[in-house]
Amino acid sequence: MSSQLDPVTQAIRIQSEKTQHREHSTPLFITSSFTFEDAESMRAAFAGESDDNIYTRFSNPNVDEFIAKMCALEGAEAGFATSSGMAAIFGSFFALLQQGDHLICCSSVFGSTYTIVTKYLQRYGIEHTLVPANDDAAWEAAVKPNTKMVYLETPTNPQLEVLDLEWAGKFSKKHNLILNVDNCFATPLLQRPIEYGADLVVHSATKWIDGQGRVLGGIVLGRADLINEIYLFCRNTGPSLAPFNAWVLSKSLETLDVRMTRHCENALAVAKAVQGNSAVAWVKYPLLEGHPQFEIAKKQMKMGGGVFCLELKGGVEAGRKFLDALDLLTVTANLGDSRSIASHPASTTHSKLSSNEQLAVGITPGLIRISCGLEKADDLIADITQALAKSAS
Incomplete structure (x- = not known):
């Protein structure tokens, strides 16, 4: 070929x-x-x-x-x-x-x-x-x-x-x-x-x-x-x-090409929508302005990827409440799916690390990782927003 x-x-x-x-x-x-x-x-x-x-x-x-x-x-x-x-x-x-x-x-x-x-x-x-x-x-x-x-x-x-x-x-x-x-x-x-x-x-x-x-x-x-x-x-x-x-x-x-376009568009839209939520300390996405390496990401990435993360003000307990309150997003140890996924690394993927080791690799207590799937962005925003409200209660 x-x-x-x-x-x-x-x-x-x-x-x-x-x-x-x-x-x-x-x-x-x-x-x-x-x-x-x-x-x-x-x-x-x-x-x-x-x-x-x-x-x-x-x-x-x-x-x-x-x-x-x-x-x-x-x-x-x-x-x-x-x-x-x-x-x-x-x-x-x-x-x-x-x-x-x-x-x-x-x-x-x-x-x-x-x-x-x-x-x-x-x-x-x-x-x-x-x-x-x-x-x-x-x-x-x-x-x-x-x-x-x-x-x-x-x-x-x-x-x-x-x-x-x-x-x-x-x-x-x-x-x-x-x-x-x-x-x-x-x-x-x-x-x-x-x-x-x-x-x-x-x-x-x-x-x-x-x-x-x-x-x-x-x-x-x-x-x-x-x-x-x-x-x-x-x-x-x-x-x-x-x-x-x-x-x-x-x-x-x-x-892959058509899927990644939708994943990236969803991730950027949802990250923007939850930015400033009262339950959230910060939101991070490579092509979201305010990301520490925003200029580097613009230089070497065509789009920002399908994952964004946020830090809940309430720490570990707020993270667990957030996962339990989700109706649409799946709670599972994976990412990159057609269905959107939420995880709490401190209690799952990085749970074998000590608290000091977690902090050394950037895992904070309230960190939530969202893998945006192919659903409509408005539906994702609605589910995440209501779960954030419950995580802060």
């Missing part, structure tokens, strides 16, 4: 090679292994001399189609799809870091990522330094002779801090470091970190890429040499994407 086509078009038109049935929609390839015509073709496949599929843990037509579409969207040389977003993050760390290496990580990251960095990496002799999101001097001071990788999210989960990808790319290049960016919240339709110098991009495809809360999935994209190491690591350790999940995710990419 021509690379001159817009990436959105490519994500719709890229397909696995048709079978003899000439199907219009890619079929499911639910098989654990693949056969060979003779011993020589099998030998060549195992030797890496052909592109023949061997085993679904290594590759599968459904998985390959999903990867090809995501590479087109991110502008990546190669990719490997995993069983979940955390598997993608885990694989990107453990395939490339080894004993004695040092990782610089943004302190504002998803709770499970924080746990991998602070608990599990050190078991294998991999050092880390946590650095505040936009403290340039602290990032420079964190560099050591054994530093190998920089890891960050932008926007961050759930505080929606926006890191300057142009600065991060130059910083990583200057120090010859691998820049690894979690692009889950923005998706490749809103920003493409590789254009700013990222070597790797990771996604939880469970979120916006699926878009309907159906399947788990993850993917790592980027430089071909790095992806090959990740492929070899994951091929042997096993966190690969199942064909059915890949089929669902590939089909979902065909509507």
